[in-house]
Amino acid sequence: MFLTVGNALTEKQLADTRKALALINWRSGKETAGPTARAVKENDQADLNTKSGKSLRDALKKIIFLNPIVQxxxxxxxxxxxxxxxxxxxxxxxxxxxNTVMGRGAEQxxxxxxxxxxxxxxxxxxGGALAIEHSGRTHRAKCKAGDMVIYPSTTLHGVEPVMSGERIVCVGWIQSAFRSADQRDILFDLENLKTELAKSYDANSPEMLTLAKTMGNLKRMWMD
Structure with a gap:
């Protein structure tokens, strides 16, 4: 399963990101690829090791981590x-x-x-669609600016050739508190159910309290 998160960046956040990128240098993407991926990777990566680069990287990391749908x-x-x-x-x-693990030390x-x-x-x-192989099908995503796609790192995926213009994206990886995709899907369904029920039931109603108890107990059972 992959999920599209609409408007992960606000218009202002998107404008600030583009403004910061205009001041940043680029280098070959092969520098951060593993031995196998290096043979099929043809792109550039922003140098985020400068002061302005680190500021942009930290800002995007915080925005993505705190996004309620990502959570x-x-x-x-x-x-x-x-x-x-x-x-x-x-x-x-x-x-x-x-790769199974990304980053080093405290950033791993x-x-x-x-x-x-x-x-x-x-x-x-x-061109430039994100192509994800899943369950015998190829899923393609080419979203509007500010939207984000989340998908299992276990899948084969790639970026189709960009024939004109340029494609600029922010990419990264998430370590979940729950290893199992099935567990994450169940909790996501329950979270959506909770949101819908909250429109009709008080937070202290038996229905909402039972749902909160069930979700809490599932987290205790499954969390790393």
Whole structure:
């Protein structure tokens, strides 16, 4: 399953991100790819090691981590330092599976879920869809600026060639408090049910209290 999070960035956050990117240098994306992925990766990555780069990286990391839909769906325990990728001139990223672990030391995360946050409009480039292989099908995503796609890091996925214009996205990985995708899906369904029931039932009603108890006990059983 993959999920699209609409308006993960507000218009102001998106404008601030673009303004910051205008001041940042780019380098080959192969520098951060593993041995297998390096052979199929043709893109650039923003240098986020400068003062302004670190500020942008930290801001995006906080926004993504605190997004209420990310919290409900991914149940993040940790999130990687995000990367910003630019693809153009026929570049892309062939099918690959993400490394099991990303980052080092205190920044290390187990890659349960991957995310792609789109930073420019799909009309500004040709091609460049995110392609995710799942259950015998290829799912493609090419979202509007500010939208984000979350998908299992266990899947084969890639970026189709960008034939004109340029595709700019923020990517990263989430270590969930719950290893099992089935468990995360159940909790997400219950969270959505809770939101709907709250329209008709008081928070202290037997129905809402029972649901809160059930969700809490499931978390105790399943949480790492």
């Amino acid at each position: 409900a769906y991914a149940r993040p325990a940790r999130i990687s330092a995000p990367l910003i990728s630019r693809t153009r001139n026929g570049g892309g990223y062939g099918l690959h599976v993400d 995360v187990r890659t349960d879920l991957s995310f792609t946050l789109f930073l420019n409009d799909p009309e500004s480039y040709e």
